[in-house]
Amino acid sequence: MTAERTLSQRELNRATLARQLLLERGDLPVSEAIERVAGLQAQAPAPPFAGLWTRLRDFDPDELRRLIAAREVVRATMMRHTVHLMTTRDYLRFRGPIQPALERMFGGITSGRVQPDELALAVDAARERFAERPHTFAEIRALIAELLPDADHSALAYGVRTHLRLVAQPTDGRWCYTGTAPYALAERFLRRPIPAGTDARELIRRYLAAFGPATVADVQAWSGLAGLKLVVEALRPTLRTFRDERGRELFDVPDGPLPDADTPAPARFLADWDNTILSHADRTRVVADEHRKQIVKAARVYATFLIDGVVAGIWRIEKEGRAVTLVAQPFRKLAKAERAALTEEAEPLVRFVRPEAAGHGVRFAAAA
Numbered sequence: 001m002t003a004e005r006t007l008s009q010r011e012l013n014r015a016t017l018a019r020q021l022l023l024e025r026g027d028l029p030v031s032e033a034i035e036r037v038a039g040l041q042a043q044a045p046a047p048p049f050a051g052l053w054t055r056l057r058d059f060d061p062d063e064l065r066r067l068i069a070a071r072e073v074v075r076a077t078m079m080r081h082t083v084h085l086m087t088t089r090d091y092l093r094f095r096g097p098i099q100p101a102l103e104r105m106f107g108g109i110t111s112g113r114v115q116p117d118e119l120a121l122a123v124d125a126a127r128e129r130f131a132e133r134p135h136t137f138a139e140i141r142a143l144i145a146e147l148l149p150d151a152d153h154s155a156l157a158y159g160v161r162t163h164l165r166l167v168a169q170p171t172d173g174r175w176c177y178t179g180t181a182p183y184a185l186a187e188r189f190l191r192r193p194i195p196a197g198t199d200a201r202e203l204i205r206r207y208l209a210a211f212g213p214a215t216v217a218d219v220q221a222w223s224g225l226a227g228l229k230l231v232v233e234a235l236r237p238t239l240r241t242f243r244d245e246r247g248r249e250l251f252d253v254p255d256g257p258l259p260d261a262d263t264p265a266p267a268r269f270l271a272d273w274d275n276t277i278l279s280h281a282d283r284t285r286v287v288a289d290e291h292r293k294q295i296v297k298a299a300r301v302y303a304t305f306l307i308d309g310v311v312a313g314i315w316r317i318e319k320e321g322r323a324v325t326l327v328a329q330p331f332r333k334l335a336k337a338e339r340a341a342l343t344e345e346a347e348p349l350v351r352f353v354r355p356e357a358a359g360h361g362v363r364f365a366a367a368a
Contacts, residue, residue, distance in 0.1 A: 004240055004241060004242050005242060005243075006242065006243045006244070006245065007213060007242045007243070007244055007245075007250065007258075008245060008261055009244070009245060009284065009285055010261040010309075011258065011259075011260075011261045012213065012244065012250075012285040013265075013285045013286060013309045013310065014258075014259040014260070014261060014263050014265065014309065015212065015213060015256065015257065015258050015259065016211055016212075016276065016285060016286065017259075017265055017276075017286075017306075017309050018257045018259050018263075019036070019037070019209065019210050019211060019212070019256065019257065020037050020055070020210065020211070020275075020276050021033065021036065021037060021055035021056070022054070022055065022265070022268050022276065022306070022309075023259065023263060023264075023265060023266070023309075025054075025055060025056055025057040026055060026056055026057065027056075027057055028056060029063075030052060030056070030059070030060075030063045030064050030067060030073075031067055031072060031073065031087050033052060033055060033056055034052075034073065034085065034086065034087050034090075035087050035089070035090055036209075036210065037055065037210050037275070038090075038206050038207060038209075038210035038211070038275070039078060039079070039084040039085060039086040039090065039275070040052070040084065040085045040275070041082055041083070041084055041085075041273040041274065041275050041278070042075050042083045042084055042085040042177075042273075043082060043083050043272070043273050044179065044272060044273075045075075045173075045175035045176065045177040045178065045179065045181075046175045046271070046353070047271035047272045047273055047274070047303075048064075048085040048271070049061055049064065049175060049352075049353075050269075050271035050303075050349070050352070050353055051270070051271045051274060052064065053349065053352050054268055054269055054270065054271070054349075061174075061352075064176075065176055067087075068170045068176045069170065069176075071088060071189065071190060072087060072088050072089075073085060073086065073087055073088065074086060074087075074088055074091050074167040074168070074186075074189075074190070075167065075168040075170075075176075075177055075181070076091060076095070076165075076166060076167040076168065076186065077102065077161055077162075077166065078091075078094065078095070078098055079098060079101070079222060079223050079224055080101070080105070080222070080223070080224040080278075081101070081102050081105045081106070081161075081162070081224060082273070083168075088190060090206075091167070091186070091190075091194075092190075092192075092194060092195060093195075093202060093203075094202075094203050094206075095165055095186070095194055095195070096194070096195050096196045096197045096198055096199075097197070097198050097199060097200040097202075097203045097225075098203070098223065098224070098225070099196070099198060100198055100225060100226075101223055101224030101225040101226075102162045102224070103162060103163075104224070104225075104226060105162075105224055106158060106159060106162040109155075109158070110152070110155040110158060110159065113152045113155040114151070114152060114155045114156060114159060115151075118148055118151050118156060119156060119159045119163075121147060121148065122144050122147065122148065122151075122156040122157075122159060122160055123159060123160055123163045123164060125143055125144070125147055126140050126143065126144075126160040126164060127164060127185070129143060130164065130166070130183070130184060130185045130188070131185060131188065133184075134169040134182035134183055134184040134189075135182055135183065136180055136181070136182045136183070137157055137160075137161070137180075137183070138180065139182075140157050140160055141153045141154065141157045144156045144157060144160075164185065165185065165186040165187065165194045166183040166184065166185060166186060167183065167184055167186045167189050167190070168181040168182070168183055168184075169181055169182045169183065169184050169189070200223070200225060200228065200231055201231060201234070201235055203223060204219055204223075204228065204231060204232060204235060205235070205238075205253055207219050207222055207223065207279075208239070208251060208252050208253045208256065209253045209256055210279075211275075211279045211280065212250070212251065212252040212253065212256050213242050213250035213251065213252035213256070213258075214250060214251060214252070214280060215244075215248050215249065215250060215251070215281065215282070216228055216229050216232050216251070217281040217282070218279070218280040218281050218282065219232065219251075220281070221279070221280060221281040222275075222278075222279040222280070232251055235251075236251075238254070239251045239252060239253065239254070240252050240253075240254055265306065265308050265309035266341065266345070267305065267306065267307055267338070267341040267342045267344075267345045268305065268306045268345065269303065269304075269305045269306075269315060269342075269345060269346060269349055270303060270304045270305065270306065270311075271303050272300070272301055272302060272303045273300075273301040274301075274303075274304070277295065277301070277304060277311060278301065286306075286309070286310060286311060287304075287310065287311040288310070288311070291311055291331055294314065294331065294368055295311065295314065302314045302316075303315050303316065305328060305342060305345075307334075307338050307341075307342070311331075312330055312331055312332065312334075312338075313328055313329050313330035313331050313367075313368070314328075314329050314368070315327060315328045315329065315346075316329075317350065317353060317354060319357075321358075322357060322358035322359065323357055323358055323359030323360065323361065324350060324354045324357040324359070324360060324361070325350070325360070325361040325362065325363050326346045326349065326350040326353075326360075326361070326362050326363070327363050327364075327365050328342055328346065328362070328363070328364050328365065329364075329365040329366070329367070329368050330364065330365075330367050330368070331367060331368055332367055333367055334364070339364060342362075342364075343362050346362045347360070347362055350362065
């Protein structure tokens with residue numbers, strides 16, 4: 001099939017923003033929004049709440065809390081071996097297809113540190129413990145240390161996380177999970193078997209709907225799966241194709257929105273680890289290469305803000321007595337109108353994130 005047309009970098013930016021509900025806030029149920037964006041990365045408990053606040057008009061965090069309490073939304077290891085907040089429906093669809101990626105990443109990180117017999121023993125022992133009740137990974141590491149005192153306990157605990165289907169046990173707190181949440185066997189927690197099939201075709205389609213148009217390398221970067229070229233090729237008759245400005249072939253779902261390049265992109269604040277800036281092999285559609293090292297440091301992906309659809313700085317919350325301030329640190333000098341647009345977006349965000357504070361403010365730090 002001949003490529004339909006060449007898409008500019010700006011058109012790709014607008015397409016991804018539209019699909020991530022960042023061009024215009026959506027009027028969607030929370031569960032539908034989570035599926036629309038293909039899950040929310042949840043390395044920490046709070047970011048998914050902030051991520052939905054950014055994406056939904058009149059987001060009600062109690063709606064998300066109810067879905068988590070009802071076990072309709074779960075927090076679990078998924079794409080790129082990172083923790084995501086997913087609907088249970090999507091977890092059941094995609095946990096099997098993601099398994100080869102988890103095993104590949106585990107093998108790469110722990111090569112030479114774990115023996116097969118050690119891994120089998122650790123996984124079997126952990127499965128028995130999780131069958132009794134939820135456990136934290138500190139407890140699982142202690143179990144492994146007792147069984148295999150001379151082994152690499154951290155690597156084996158990583159192996160347990162890789163080979164067992166586990167979901168985090170929610171709590172009653174504001175963000176529904178603690179930083180050291182206990183985990184439960186998914187089939188026990190959800191009271192149903194977890195499909196083991198590894199067919200990745202629907203996973204690929206959902207990625208394209210949430211982040212496309214995209215290259216095969218982009219799909220692989222997001223999912224952690226390798227060798228998807230043939231799978232995407234098999235899907236070609238059901239997809240549309242484009243080229244980017246460098247001539248690379250892009251794949252897309254037939255009905256994915258493609259806004260005009262001149263579509264306005266409002267100021268937006270993205271939470272830590274937001275998938276919008278992590279889900280392409282070539283991330284330049286949303287973040288310049290020279291800024292990537294300022295965003296990703298020591299295994300952490302900092303919260304960022306967008307101006308005209310592109311990452312223009314990082315932000316954090318600082319406590320000052322009983323008050324809190326959202327501090328925005330741009331990568332360049334901001335125009336007066338840009339600062340005004342960011343302030344308008346930041347003021348309700350800081351109140352949402354820290355409603356208990358006695359005062360709320362917004363401050364701009366010097367350009368990084």
